[in-house]
Amino acid sequence: MSVDHKVRDLTLAEAGRHQIRLAEHEMPGLMALRAEFGDSQPLKGARIAGSLHMTVQTAVLIETLTALGAEVRWASCNIYSTQDEAAAAVVVGPNGTPEDPQGVPVFAWKGETLEEYWDCTEQILTWPGGPGEGANMILDDGGDATMLVHKGKEWEAAGQVPPTTEEDSEEFGVFKALVRRTLAQDPQKWTTVAAGIKGVTEETTTGVHRLYQLAEAGELLFPAINVNDSVTKSKFDNKYGCRHSLIDGLNRATDVLIGGKVAVVAGYGDVGKGCAESLRGQGARVIVTEIDPICALQAAMDGYQVARLDSVVDQADIIITSTGCFNVVTAEHMQQMKNKAILANIGHFDNEIDMAGLARVPGITKTEIKPQVHEWTFEDGESIIVLSEGRLMNLGNATGHPSFVMSNSFSNQTIAQIELFTKTDEYVDEEGAPTVETLPKHLDEKVAQLHLDALGVELTELTKEQAEYLGVDVAGPYKPEHYRY
Ligand code: NAI
Numbered sequence: 192m193s194v195d196h197k198v199r200d201l202t203l204a205e206a207g208r209h210q211i212r213l214a215e216h217e218m219p220g221l222m223a224l225r226a227e228f229g230d231s232q233p234l235k236g237a238r239i240a241g242s243l244h245m246t247v248q249t250a251v252l253i254e255t256l257t258a259l260g261a262e263v264r265w266a267s268c269n270i271y272s273t274q275d276e277a278a279a280a281v282v283v284g285p286n287g288t289p290e291d292p293q294g295v296p297v298f299a300w301k302g303e304t305l306e307e308y309w310d311c312t313e314q315i316l317t318w319p320g321g322p323g324e325g326a327n328m329i330l331d332d333g334g335d336a337t338m339l340v341h342k343g344k345e346w347e348a349a350g351q352v353p354p355t356t357e358e359d360s361e362e363f364g365v366f367k368a369l370v371r372r373t374l375a376q377d378p379q380k381w382t383t384v385a386a387g388i389k390g391v392t393e394e395t396t397t398g399v400h401r402l403y404q405l406a407e408a409g410e411l412l413f414p415a416i417n418v419n420d421s422v423t424k425s426k427f428d429n430k431y432g433c434r435h436s437l438i439d440g441l442n443r444a445t446d447v448l449i450g451g452k453v454a455v456v457a458g459y460g461d462v463g464k465g466c467a468e469s470l471r472g473q474g475a476r477v478i479v480t481e482i483d484p485i486c487a488l489q490a491a492m493d494g495y496q497v498a499r500l501d502s503v504v505d506q507a508d509i510i511i512t513s514t515g516c517f518n519v520v521t522a523e524h525m526q527q528m529k530n531k532a533i534l535a536n537i538g539h540f541d542n543e544i545d546m547a548g549l550a551r552v553p554g555i556t557k558t559e560i561k562p563q564v565h566e567w568t569f570e571d572g573e574s575i576i577v578l579s580e581g582r583l584m585n586l587g588n589a590t591g592h593p594s595f596v597m598s599n600s601f602s603n604q605t606i607a608q609i610e611l612f613t614k615t616d617e618y619v620d621e622e623g624a625p626t627v628e629t630l631p632k633h634l635d636e637k638v639a640q641l642h643l644d645a646l647g648v649e650l651t652e653l654t655k656e657q658a659e660y661l662g663v664d665v666a667g668p669y670k671p672e673h674y675r676y
Pocket residue numbers: 395396397398425428429432433457458459460461462463480481482483486513514515516519537538539540583584585586592
């Protein structure tokens with residue numbers, strides 16, 4: 192059996208398999224779902240196009256989806272986030288060899304160019320076989336696979352891809368070129384792909400924003416489940432995951448002592464809360480920037496100074512962006528930063544830091560200290576250190592979140608894929624238009640439940656009388672929809 196793939200090196204598979212085996216032990220939610228649904232095969236017939244960081248934890252997700260009956264093709268959703276040994280292990284599969292791979296098609300390696308990135312994304316949506324045999328589900332992180340289908344179809348209907356302009360980012364220019372090429376090969380490619388898709392499950396805040404925008408504009412082509420806003424995703428992965436992996440990225444990239452330093456965290460949402468806590472845990476003096484008075488007040492009550500970046504940019508030793516917004520750190524800011532200050536982004540896209548603006552500063556030079564760590568030196572000889580070229584640093588400079596927290600996120604992903612694949616018709620509004628919805632609360636609670644034993648948690652059980660007093664069922668759900676945790 193040959194397995195379609197484009198990865199760094201299949202001989203890394205053994206190293207990847209050892210890591211996957213250890214990760215499985217730390218991912219009780221996914222393993223419980225394998226045990227629960229392995230026989231009934233609820234994803235039989237699902238052909239999932241996955242665009243999500245190709246890490247060891249994602250390998251466990253992929254092999255859970257296939258254990259439940261799905262066929263899968265996978266790409267990473269970031270040019271730097273792939274762990275090459277994990278990608279190799281998934282292609283080779285648990286029973287294959289590098290000479291005779293028997294696993295799942297993967298198109299991902301660490302350090303892709305933008306052209307290669309979009310080629311890989313196209314590959315997951317281009318299945319062998321004829322009409323009706325293409326992808327019928329998308330599992331997305333950040334919305335790039337979903338955008339390719341939507342923009343492809345839109346530009347196909349318009350008869351052309353709009354010309355690339357000066358306002359387009361480099362990446363959007365590359366994206367347009369890819370769509371142009373695919374339409375030259377098959378003028379109906381994206382209409383055909385779109386018609387086959389039953390739905391998408393989206394992993395992250397930024398991708399979810401895009402989905403709600405599409406739904407509001409009446410342009411969403413298929414139903415979506417917002418996995419990010421399961422409580423057991425955003426209040427765990429975004430917060431506790433970043434609390435772990437921000438520091439990991441900083442240490443692997445620079446190994447500077449964090450204690451005593453001044454660190455600025457831009458954005459005090461779920462990600463920012465985790466980042467600020469971990470920097471404080473290392474003894475940094477943390478300053479938060481916010482645009483939302485509620486989050487600003489939360490940061491103040493949590494004991495952080497809240498200031499505008501303009502006021503503190505020249506005091507910071509470390510600046511981290513976690514806003515999901517764009518142009519948060521400008522080239523002007525960067526020129527005011529302290530000599531050798533560290534600048535990094537942990538938000539999904541690379542536009543939080545104006546890297547293009549930095550490259551245009553007169554007289555600037557760039558030195559690679561090591562891959563994904565660059566020193567940018569200004570004309571006066573002072574320099575700043577930028578991680579992962581402004582792309583998300585916990586995956587570019589480290590290996591992302593640890594397995595246990597990703598088990599929560601990916602249990603939500605697996606359940607969302609089953610929901611949407613098996614109950615597609617329920618995810619539309621009265622007029623039959625596709626909707627964006629979160630998973631029902633009892634499934635969110637189930638994901639948490641699956642992770643309690645591993646941590647030795649002893650959960651208190653409501654008596655029947657207590658449940659009646661609170662107006663809930665003994666078996667849950669325990670909170671109303673509007674509860675915020
Ligand atoms: P969120 O919406 O909870 O938090 C973002 C915060 O930034 C908000 O409180 C908002 O008011 C604030 N903000 C927006 N613009 C700002 C500006 N110009 N200056 C200062 N503050 C500003 O979103 P969440 O869940 O914290 O995610 C943030 C980003 O991180 C998203 O792009 C998300 O996709 C990404 N993400 C990255 C992860 C990683 O592993 N690297 C994990 C999870 C999410």
